[in-house]
Amino acid sequence: MAKYDYDLITIGAGSGGVRASRLSGKYGAKVAVVENSRVGGTCVMRGCVPKKLLVFGAHFAAHFEDAVGYGWTVDEATHDWGAMIAAKDKELDRLQGVYNRMLRDANVEVIAGRGVLGDAHTVEVNGKRLTAEKILISTGGWPVVPDFPGKEHVITSNEALDLKERPKRIVIFGGGFIAVEFAGIFAALGSEVHIVIRAGQILRGFDEDVRATLASELEKQHIKILRDSTIRSVEPCADGSYSVMLNMGEEIKADKVMFATGRAPNTANLGLEAAGVKLNARNAVAVDADSRSSVENIFAIGDVTDRINLTPVAINEGRCFAETFFNNNPMQMDHANVPSAVFTHPPVSVVGLTEEQARKKHKVRIFISRFKPMVHTLSGRDERTMMKLIVDKATDKVLGCHMVGEDAPEIIQGLAVAIKCGATKAQFDSTVGIHPTAAEEFVTMRDALPDKEPATKEM
Ligand code: NDP
Numbered sequence: 086m087a088k089y090d091y092d093l094i095t096i097g098a099g100s101g102g103v104r105a106s107r108l109s110g111k112y113g114a115k116v117a118v119v120e121n122s123r124v125g126g127t128c129v130m131r132g133c134v135p136k137k138l139l140v141f142g143a144h145f146a147a148h149f150e151d152a153v154g155y156g157w158t159v160d161e162a163t164h165d166w167g168a169m170i171a172a173k174d175k176e177l178d179r180l181q182g183v184y185n186r187m188l189r190d191a192n193v194e195v196i197a198g199r200g201v202l203g204d205a206h207t208v209e210v211n212g213k214r215l216t217a218e219k220i221l222i223s224t225g226g227w228p229v230v231p232d233f234p235g236k237e238h239v240i241t242s243n244e245a246l247d248l249k250e251r252p253k254r255i256v257i258f259g260g261g262f263i264a265v266e267f268a269g270i271f272a273a274l275g276s277e278v279h280i281v282i283r284a285g286q287i288l289r290g291f292d293e294d295v296r297a298t299l300a301s302e303l304e305k306q307h308i309k310i311l312r313d314s315t316i317r318s319v320e321p322c323a324d325g326s327y328s329v330m331l332n333m334g335e336e337i338k339a340d341k342v343m344f345a346t347g348r349a350p351n352t353a354n355l356g357l358e359a360a361g362v363k364l365n366a367r368n369a370v371a372v373d374a375d376s377r378s379s380v381e382n383i384f385a386i387g388d389v390t391d392r393i394n395l396t397p398v399a400i401n402e403g404r405c406f407a408e409t410f411f412n413n414n415p416m417q418m419d420h421a422n423v424p425s426a427v428f429t430h431p432p433v434s435v436v437g438l439t440e441e442q443a444r445k446k447h448k449v450r451i452f453i454s455r456f457k458p459m460v461h462t463l464s465g466r467d468e469r470t471m472m473k474l475i476v477d478k479a480t481d482k483v484l485g486c487h488m489v490g491e492d493a494p495e496i497i498q499g500l501a502v503a504i505k506c507g508a509t510k511a512q513f514d515s516t517v518g519i520h521p522t523a524a525e526e527f528v529t530m531r532d533a534l535p536d537k538e539p540a541t542k543e544m
Pocket residue numbers: 231258259260261262263264266282283284288289315345346347348393394395425426427428
C-alpha cells in the first residue's frame with residue numbers, strides 16, 4: 086500500500102501549476118490538482134490571454150486610420166464592445182477545455198474546490214482529507230486595492246475584462262503593467278482615460294528612456310497622466326457615474342474607476358502557517374532555488390512566491406520542479422535576463438539591465454536610436470520608436486536591450502537568446518540586418534552616446 090494517496094497534490098491550476106502537474110503526471114507520478122476557479126488561472130482566464138485579445142481588438146482602430154494614408158477609404162468604423170467580450174469569452178471556454186484535456190491526457194486528476202493544508206502531507210478539500218508525498222503551492226496572486234473612502238466602487242483588471250459596456254470615461258489608478266495596458270485598450274476604443282500615479286513617471290523599475298518614451302506616446306493618444314497624485318475618495322453620482330477626488334482637491338468624473346495598484350500573493354487561509362510554511366516580508370511563500378519552502382516536502386512556484394511575476398517564469402519554475410523531483414533530472418530556474426513586455430500601443434519590451442542598474446556595477450556605453458517607423462511615413466501617425474542598448478565597457482557584453490515600438494516583444498524575444506548567450510556589441514555589429522525593418526537598428530547602432538549624457542541619436 087502506498088503511504089500517501091498521491092505522489093503530488095498541486096494547489097492552483099494556473100500556468101505554473103498545470104505545467105508542473107502535467108509533466109509530473111507524464112513522468113509517472115500520481116498527481117491531483119486542486120482548483121477553486123477555472124483551470125488556466127490568472128494568465129489564461131483573467132490576465133495575459135484575455136488582455137492580449139482586447140489589445141488586438143483595440144489596435145484595429147489605429148489600423149483603420151493608418152490605412153487612409155495608403156489610399157484606402159475607410160467608412161466610419163464602429164466597434165461593438167459586447168461582441169468583442171463575447172468572442173473573448175468563447176475563446177477562454179475553448180482554452181479551458183484544452184487545459185482540462187491536457188491534464189487528463191497526463192493522468193492528472195482535477196479536483197474542483199478550495200485546497201487547504203491540514204498538515205505537511207495533507208490537503209483538505211470539499212471536506213475530504215487527501216494526502217501526498219509532495220505538495221506544490223501555485224495559488225498565484227490577486228489585485229490589491231488600498232483602503233480609502235469609496236473602495237467598494239472601484240474595479241480591478243478582473244472586472245475590467247468582463248465589463249458589459251465600454252466606459253466612456255475611466256480613471257485608472259497606478260502606473261504599472263496593468264494600468265498602462267488597460268489605458269491603451271480603452272483609449273484606442275475611444276474612452277477618455279486618466280491615469281493617476283503617485284510617482285513622477287509610469288512603469289517604475291523600467292529604464293528611464295523607456296518610461297519617458299512610453300509616457301509621451303500614451304499622451305499623444307490623449308491619455309492624461311496625472312503625476313504625483315493619489316485618489317482620496319470615489320463617490321457615486323446620481324447619474325450612475327463617479328466623482329473621483331484627488332489629493333490636491335481636483336475632481337474627475339468617470340464611468341468606471343479602476344485600480345491597478347499591484348498584486349499580492351494568495352497565501353491567506355491556505356493553512357500554510359499550520360503546516361509550518363514560512364512566508365517572507367511580502368507575504369509570499371519563501372522558497373529556495375529548488376522552489377522548496379521551509380517545509381521539506383512543500384514547494385511553491387509562480388506569483389505566490391513573488392519572484393518574477395510572469396507566466397513564462399511560473400511555467401519554467403514548474404518545469405524545473407517536475408524535472409528535478411519526478412524525472413531525476415535536476416534543474417533550477419535561472420531568473421537572470423528574463424525578458425518581458427508591456428502590451429501598450431506601441432508596445433514595450435526589454436531584456437537585461439536598465440541603464441541605472443547597469444551603472445551601479447559597470448562602466449557602460451549607451452546606444453540609443455529614435456526614429457519614425459517606416460509604416461508611419463505614409464500613415465502620417467506621429468509615433469516614434471526608441472531602441473536602446475547598454476553595453477559593458479570592460480567586456481563589450483550587451484547588458485540590456487530596450488525597445489518601445491511596434492513589434493517590440495517579437496523582436497526582443499529573439500535578442501533575449503543573444504543576451505542569454507552573453508553576446509557582445511561586436512557580435513551584434515557583425516550580424517547582418519534584415520532590411521527594411523525596425524529590428525535591424527539593433528545591429529546597426531554604431532555611435533555610443535557621449536559619456537553620461539542623456540542626449541540621443543536622432544534619425
Ligand atoms: P505593478 O507592480 O506593475 O504596478 C503597480 C502600480 O501601482 C505602480 O505604478 C505603483 O506605483 C502603484 N501603487 C502600488 N501601491 C500603491 C498605493 N498604495 N497607492 C498608489 N499607487 C500604488 O502592478 P500591476 O498591478 O500593474 O501588475 C502586477 C504584476 O502583474 C506585474 O508586476 C507583472 O509582473 C504582472 N503583469 C505582467 C504583464 C505583462 O507581462 N505584460 C501584464 C500585467 C501584469 P509606484 O510606481 O509609485 O510604486
